[in-house]
Amino acid sequence: MKRRLIGVIIILLGILLLGGVVYVIFFDGFSFYDFLGRWRKQPASVTNTVIPVENTVQVVKEPKKIVVTENPVEKTGEKEVVITKEPGDDYAGKYDLLRMAASFSERFGSYSNQSNFSNVTDLKIFMSQRMKNWADTFVAGEQKKGIDNSLYYGIVTKAVTQEIMDLDDYTGEASVLVRTIRREAASSTSNVSRSFDQDIIINFTKEMGAWKVDSANWQAK
Template identity: 40%
Template sequence: MEKKKLIIIFSAFFGLAVIIALFLFFRRTDESSGGETPAVGRPGNIQATVPTAPASLEIGATQQEIKKIVIAENPIKSAVLSKLDLEKLAASFAERFGSYSNQANFANIRDLQVFMTEKMRRWSAGYIQDLSNASADSTIYYGISTKAVGRTFSTYDADDGRAEILISTRRRESFSTAANSKVFSQDIKINLIKQNDVWLVDGAFWLDKD
């Protein structure tokens, strides 16, 4: 009789413990969710990932290449580029165009093709091919970097959509190591034309070294 009584008491305590445990478990679950459906399950909170253009693209050692975004992705805005904008565009183009390494696979020219007219893109493709055919052993480093230090309009006609800008540069030519280098000044003439309201580079001509 005493044994039966103990079994009943033990069963009652065990059942009470189970009830308390279940109560505490569901209470914690409700508190952690705040009683709401998780946000990830709501269609209204799902946002599509939209690619954005980089803040800066490499087109020169110290300048941001913001015009690449304007021309490539939003040509309407390029129609209202100011003369100052064109100067900056030409200076950035000159820096990148004039910075070269025989171990970079002509990236300096390929990256600029978005800025070029069709005529100049064809020229650049032929120029790359000629340089590739004539290139020496690329295991021996050769490189040249260019920094724009001045810019001046030679001609500018907004109505006709033509401009010519003279960019003054300082260039460093390196052989094997950066320590084995020489610095010189050289100007480059950048011709731009406006096609379909987009200013594009139609020619780049290096002048004699100083």
């Protein structure tokens, strides 16, 4: 009798225990995986570090102007020549023309009756073919006239300023105005009889890609 009672009690307790487990699992929201997760080691928290990026500022420098000066001519009181390059200008080409025009005008305009027209013939290397033909004709004509060189006469020319009047690199034509001061001397080179200002226009043309003097025209004194 006692054994039956004990058996019944055990069965009832088993039924109650099983019922409690079923209730917890299905009605109380119990999760076996959540239960196990409590025993797992939680991963260390990761802190995101934001590194600020400085704004990049691009500095654009403006193109500088190139200024070239020449020394002032002695005893003329003229100011120095200033050539300014603007962005996009063909600076090297313009400067070469100005220098060539100044040099040519000084040598072309410096003459003596004892130099046998070297002021013309020595410059043929800088002349176009058309001006070379003119130079040959001019020198031959003057030599035929006969020159009295028993009494010295000479004139020295100095370029003061140069100015580009026209420049067309596409057609290969250019003109430069050169202002000069000229000094005449008689009997001897040191005996300067007079000084005067005179302009000359040097016209250029391109031959085989190089600038050549095509004509040189003295203006009124």
